[in-house]
Amino acid sequence: MSSLPTPGTYQVDAVHSSVNFTVRHLMAAKVRGQFTDFSGTIEIGDSAESSSVSAVVQAGSITTNNEMRDGHLKSPDFLDLENHPTLTLRSTAVRPKGDRYELVADLTIRGVTKSVVFDLEFLGSGPGMAPGVTIAAFEASADIDRRDFNVNFEGTLENGSVVVSHKVNLELVIEASKQD
Numbered sequence: 445m446s447s448l449p450t451p452g453t454y455q456v457d458a459v460h461s462s463v464n465f466t467v468r469h470l471m472a473a474k475v476r477g478q479f480t481d482f483s484g485t486i487e488i489g490d491s492a493e494s495s496s497v498s499a500v501v502q503a504g505s506i507t508t509n510n511e512m513r514d515g516h517l518k519s520p521d522f523l524d525l526e527n528h529p530t531l532t533l534r535s536t537a538v539r540p541k542g543d544r545y546e547l548v549a550d551l552t553i554r555g556v557t558k559s560v561v562f563d564l565e566f567l568g569s570g571p572g573m574a575p576g577v578t579i580a581a582f583e584a585s586a587d588i589d590r591r592d593f594n595v596n597f598e599g600t601l602e603n604g605s606v607v608v609s610h611k612v613n614l615e616l617v618i619e620a621s622k623q624d
Contacts, residue, residue, distance in 0.1 A: 448495070449488050449569035449580035454620035456484035456499065457579075461618045463501055467590075468609035475513075479531075481505035486580070486620050492545055497535040503528060521597040528554045538564070547584055553593035562586040562616070576624045584616040 463479040484499030503523045508514055518525040536559065537548040545564040550557050567581035589610050590596075597608060 448492065448566065450578055450622075450624075451488045451490055452578075452622045454486040454488060454578075454580055454622045456482070456486065457619045457621055458482055461620075462616075464615040464617070466613040466615070467611070475508055477506060477508035477514075477517075479503075479505045480507060484533075484618070484620075486582075486618075488580070492538045492540050495535075495538045497533065497538075497547065497549065499533045501531040501533075503531055522595055524554055551588070551593075553590075554595060556593045558588075558592050560586050560588055560614075562614075572621050577621050578624055579619060579621050582616070582618045582620070584618070586614050588612050588614060 458481070461482075463482050464476065465478070466474050466476050469475045479501045481502035482499060482505070484497065487496045489495045503525050504518060506514055506517050506523065508517070517523055520526075523531075532552045533549045535547055535549045537546070539546045539548070541563075545566065547562040547564040549560055549562060551560045562584040563586065564582060564584040567583060569578060569580040571577070572579040590612050591610055
């Protein structure tokens with residue numbers, strides 16, 4: 445198992461991090477997107493079990509590089525931006541699992557909170573570019589069913605095929621830093 449970074453409070457560096465998602469369209473193509481406005485704090489304890497994560501994502505920052513689709517994703521059919529401007533993640537447990545970790549978190553989308561289990565990998569840590577700064581890097585992924593969060597758009601084709609898959613893959617690529 446990889447060791448943990450130095451204990452302390454790490455702030456997510458949004459410039460060097462990404463909050464991504466992938467969903468199938470017409471059961472064939474994968475549509476990839478991301479949220480570009482987010483913040484988070486990682487508290488590293490003396491053990492994985494005493495560590496925690498919290499993050500806030502601005503729903504309006506969603507982008508799939510298609511303005512029309514992005515507008516639809518912000519509508520009441522999907523994220524309902526007007527009524528639910530943020531998505532949040534708050535860990536409830538971090539547990540070692542082989543050479544990785546299991547991050548259990550309360551994920552809130554459209555005002556609905558569900559427990560989600562992420563596969564978490566600690567990629568390493570070291571000195572940052574500025575003096576007295578430590579950098580730590582992580583990747584986490586999980587699959588969710590969007591219907592669990594009241595994202596119930598059910599567009600279908602004449603043959604009954606679903607336009608957008610219910611399964612959404614979430615991927616967090618995080619660089620975080622702390623002052624030493």
